[in-house]
Amino acid sequence: MREGDPGDTFALLIEGQADVTRVVQGRVQHLSSAAAGSILGELAVLSNRPRTATITAQTSALAAIGDRPVLLQLLDHPIVLERMRHLASARLAHDLRPLPVTLPDGTPILLRPLLPEDRRGFDAALHQMSPDSLRRRFFSPGQPSQAMVEYLVDIDFVDHFAWLVLDPAGPGRGLASARYVRDAGDHGTAEVAFGVVDRFQGHGIGTFLLGALGVTAVEAGVRRLVGEVLEDNAPMRAVFAKAGGVSSYAEPGVIHTEIDAGAAASLLDAGLRQELRIATHDIVTAASLALTAPGPTDARD
Numbered sequence: 099m100r101e102g103d104p105g106d107t108f109a110l111l112i113e114g115q116a117d118v119t120r121v122v123q124g125r126v127q128h129l130s131s132a133a134a135g136s137i138l139g140e141l142a143v144l145s146n147r148p149r150t151a152t153i154t155a156q157t158s159a160l161a162a163i164g165d166r167p168v169l170l171q172l173l174d175h176p177i178v179l180e181r182m183r184h185l186a187s188a189r190l191a192h193d194l195r196p197l198p199v200t201l202p203d204g205t206p207i208l209l210r211p212l213l214p215e216d217r218r219g220f221d222a223a224l225h226q227m228s229p230d231s232l233r234r235r236f237f238s239p240g241q242p243s244q245a246m247v248e249y250l251v252d253i254d255f256v257d258h259f260a261w262l263v264l265d266p267a268g269p270g271r272g273l274a275s276a277r278y279v280r281d282a283g284d285h286g287t288a289e290v291a292f293g294v295v296d297r298f299q300g301h302g303i304g305t306f307l308l309g310a311l312g313v314t315a316v317e318a319g320v321r322r323l324v325g326e327v328l329e330d331n332a333p334m335r336a337v338f339a340k341a342g343g344v345s346s347y348a349e350p351g352v353i354h355t356e357i358d359a360g361a362a363a364s365l366l367d368a369g370l371r372q373e374l375r376i377a378t379h380d381i382v383t384a385a386s387l388a389l390t391a392p393g394p395t396d397a398r399d
């Protein structure tokens with residue numbers, strides 16, 4: 099499969115290995131390796147767009163090839179559909195190039211979705227946070243458990259979405275992240291959480307990230323963001339207040355705040371909102387890609 103070609107077929111890799119590459123600024127970039135059991139090329143088939151990567155077999159390989167009617171038939175199976183929704187979002191998130199943003203105080207940052215393979219960098223950023231910041235973030239001092247870190251990078255982009263802020267001076271270096279996790283019983287509500295490494299706090303990153311989460315949430319159909327913060331966490335409460343958050347005590351010492359996702363998005367100027375909306379639309383709506391793709395009888399390719 100070649101980048102740029104029309105995507106009229108997908109492949110199920112049954113045996114062997116394949117490399118997934120893309121040309122970035124004239125150079126071939128290795129994106130991932132696919133092993134037996136992988137589905138390849140399905141996004142282009144579903145979205146009717148040219149292929150966004152090249153797939154090359156690295157060993158002798160056996161693959162089953164199908165066209166759109168076959169893919170849509172497979173998607174009738176609820177388990178396949180569920181897996182595909184998450185896979186599609188994850189692939190689109192990988193595809194997104196970091197977005198350069200200048201904060202109101204002139205600080206340049208890069209923004210992209212947090213990916214499961216960011217685990218090490220994420221852990222390194224946690225180690226740059228002071229005990230007090232960790233206490234405010236996790237409600238207990240010290241580093242979170244490894245199981246917690248696993249959970250925090252186990253992003254599915256549908257129910258659990260996170261933005262990562264990178265330092266343009268060292269693009270591998272994470273400075274902050276913010277996430278929402280959708281309420282299992284109410285898909286229109288999601289809980290948010292933030293973490294900014296200490297030396298970058300107070301530059302507007304928290305405010306920016308609440309705005310970015312708001313944009314993504316609206317795209318994903320989340321209307322209400324909720325957050326639980328310690329009563330002494332003045333910076334987080336100040337950020338929530340900027341988006342018109344309504345607060346009440348959840349328990350002594352802990353404040354529960356509810357924020358309209360659209361109001362959070364309004365923290366960003368219209369141009370940036372639009373840029374983020376375009377950047378994330380496909381990721382957060384990949385869940386419905388399979389559902390909105392034309393049926394087999396409409397397929398013309």
Ligand SMILES: CC(C)(COP(=O)(O)OP(=O)(O)OC[C@H]1O[C@@H](n2cnc3c(N)ncnc32)[C@H](O)[C@@H]1OP(=O)(O)O)[C@@H](O)C(=O)NCCC(=O)NCCS
Nearest residue numbers: 231234292293294299300301302303304305332333334336
């Ligand atoms: C809370 C946190 C995410 C905020 O991020 P940030 O990048 O520092 O936030 P911003 O710079 O956008 O805004 C902070 C605001 O708090 C205000 N603030 C800071 N200290 C304050 C205080 N003691 N009292 C009142 N307001 C205060 C700042 O003035 C700023 O508002 P302004 O932009 O109107 O001046 C960050 O400080 C952090 O990661 N803290 C540790 C982890 C945490 O608390 N997570 C939240 C729990 S989920």
